[in-house]
Amino acid sequence: MKAKKMIPTLMALLILISVALVGCSSKEEGSSKSESGSTTTVDIFQFKVEFKDQFEAVAKQYEESHDGVKINITTVGGGEDYGAALRSKFASGEEPTIYNIGGPQDVADWADSLADLSDTAAADAALEGTLEGVSQDGKVLGLPFNQEGYGLIYNTAVFEKAGINPDEITTFAALEEAVKTLDSKKDELGLDAVFALPGKEKWVTGLHLSNAFLSPEFEGNVLGTFDSKSVEFEYGDAFKKVLDLQNEYSVQPTVSLDYAMQVEELFSTGRVAMIQQGNWVYGSIAGIDEDLANNGVSILPIPVEGYKEDSIPVGIPMYWAVNSNKEDAEVKAAKDFLDWLYTSEEGKTSVLEDFKFIPAYEGFDASKVSDPLGKAVYEYSTEGKTIPWVFMGYPTGWGEQQLGVNIQKYISGEMSWDDLVKESQKAWEDSRK
Numbered sequence: 089m090k091a092k093k094m095i096p097t098l099m100a101l102l103i104l105i106s107v108a109l110v111g112c113s114s115k116e117e118g119s120s121k122s123e124s125g126s127t128t129t130v131d132i133f134q135f136k137v138e139f140k141d142q143f144e145a146v147a148k149q150y151e152e153s154h155d156g157v158k159i160n161i162t163t164v165g166g167g168e169d170y171g172a173a174l175r176s177k178f179a180s181g182e183e184p185t186i187y188n189i190g191g192p193q194d195v196a197d198w199a200d201s202l203a204d205l206s207d208t209a210a211a212d213a214a215l216e217g218t219l220e221g222v223s224q225d226g227k228v229l230g231l232p233f234n235q236e237g238y239g240l241i242y243n244t245a246v247f248e249k250a251g252i253n254p255d256e257i258t259t260f261a262a263l264e265e266a267v268k269t270l271d272s273k274k275d276e277l278g279l280d281a282v283f284a285l286p287g288k289e290k291w292v293t294g295l296h297l298s299n300a301f302l303s304p305e306f307e308g309n310v311l312g313t314f315d316s317k318s319v320e321f322e323y324g325d326a327f328k329k330v331l332d333l334q335n336e337y338s339v340q341p342t343v344s345l346d347y348a349m350q351v352e353e354l355f356s357t358g359r360v361a362m363i364q365q366g367n368w369v370y371g372s373i374a375g376i377d378e379d380l381a382n383n384g385v386s387i388l389p390i391p392v393e394g395y396k397e398d399s400i401p402v403g404i405p406m407y408w409a410v411n412s413n414k415e416d417a418e419v420k421a422a423k424d425f426l427d428w429l430y431t432s433e434e435g436k437t438s439v440l441e442d443f444k445f446i447p448a449y450e451g452f453d454a455s456k457v458s459d460p461l462g463k464a465v466y467e468y469s470t471e472g473k474t475i476p477w478v479f480m481g482y483p484t485g486w487g488e489q490q491l492g493v494n495i496q497k498y499i500s501g502e503m504s505w506d507d508l509v510k511e512s513q514k515a516w517e518d519s520r521k
Contacts, residue, residue: 128421129158133177133184135165135406136233138368142442149434150425157421166347169488185414185422188406189230191221191480192314202229203412208423210430213449221310221480222407230407231426234445237465237474238296238366239400240388243380246270246277246361258398260329260391267337270361280359285334286350287342287499292364293331294492296401297390299479301327304395306478313481317520321509326393328505334364335499343500352376364390367461368405370444374459387464389473396475400468403477404448483519490515 134143140163147159162184164173174187178201189198204227205211211219211228215235222230240263247254250273252266270282286292301323306313321327335342339354351369354360356376363369367387374381391397410422429435430449439445440452444459446466457466468474479487491512497503503511 135170137165203410232448237402283338284350284354285338290488290492295487308476310481313478399473402474
């Protein structure tokens with residue numbers, strides 16, 4: 089009798105143990121990553137050196153509020169070639185989860201490694217027209233960083249002391265006159281030169297400066313630029329005039345000047361009156377002279393004779409891309425981070441206040457753009473005094489490795505302007521064959 093009673097007892101015990109095990113298993117399968125002890129790592133490989141420290145701080149903030157997610161950030165930019173570094177990164181087998189692309193040419197180059205971001209909240213919030221260069225076959229393949237504008241950043245106190253009214257500089261002739269006035273008063277103004285042209289930085293000349301003069305040729309259409317089999321340099325004479333003006337009245341030798349020397353050593357210390365840069369330099373200037381950054385700088389137009397002489401180029405500097413070759417969990421974690429950055433209240437505050445970005449998304453209070461350079465770009469935009477960005481549609485490497493290198497030869501006296509145009513045209517045509 090005792091043996092017979094033990095059988096149902098043992099069976100009941102086994103059933104209870106089985107139920108408990110099933111319950112534990114179900115709980116483990118449905119747990120968050122932090123509960124299961126695993127971590128999803130998102131590796132970010134990005135180019136924007138100007139907000140490196142702030143971006144790393146925001147990533148740590150995100151980790152603290154999102155258990156189970158680890159974000160690693162590697163920044164390559166400034167004087168380094170981000171495109172070449174990114175290709176090396178992929179070739180090494182250490183592919184990042186999130187990386188940067190520029191527009192239609194990069195979309196074509198990285199087609200096999202771009203996740204569809206159409207389902208993200210950030211894509212829904214992106215301002216009209218900002219996704220045009222990274223959309224293909226109904227898919228959104230990149231999310232905009234921000235809006236940026238660039239031109240000739242100037243020291244307002246130096247201009248005032250020289251008796252120059254910046255509001256009157258709306259043509260190349262007026263700019264040239266102002267430059268000559270500044271040059272004639274260098275000693276009393278404490279200037280080494282009027283400009284600091286960073287000829288070492290091929291992106292400043294071969295991408296940004298060239299864009300102002302090639303954009304009208306392609307009617308401001310980045311996709312049209314990408315599809316074009318040739319480049320005519322229709323505004324080449326105007327291009328040459330602005331380049332020559334900067335080079336002639338710059339600290340020399342210009343081909344040796346890099347970003348740090350231009351922005352930090354020369355402009356931020358008051359040794360030059362003007363530099364060709366964009367609103368992104370605010371942080372660099374503030375790091376040297378916070379008062380100058382907040383109260384003593386603004387932006388003049390890059391005058392394109394025969395087109396627009398009172399406007400600045402404004403566009404999307406780069407896009408965030410997510411690596412489609414990664415595991416689903418990693419792709420999802422990357423999308424979640426980018427959504428948080430541009431659509432959560434915490435993220436949006438960081439974008440405006442820490443990064444000093446001009447947002448490219450709805451849901452931001454653009455009136456809270458806090459730095460004077462960002463405000464100046466915003467004012468140019470609202471007044472319609474802008475030149476679209478088309479350099480994202482240049483052939484791969486053409487802007488820096490072809491045109492940028494040729495500009496270095498030209499400003500060094502090793503190449504004529506006519507040869508610069510001819511060689512750059514041929515390189516474009518060869519790349520489009």
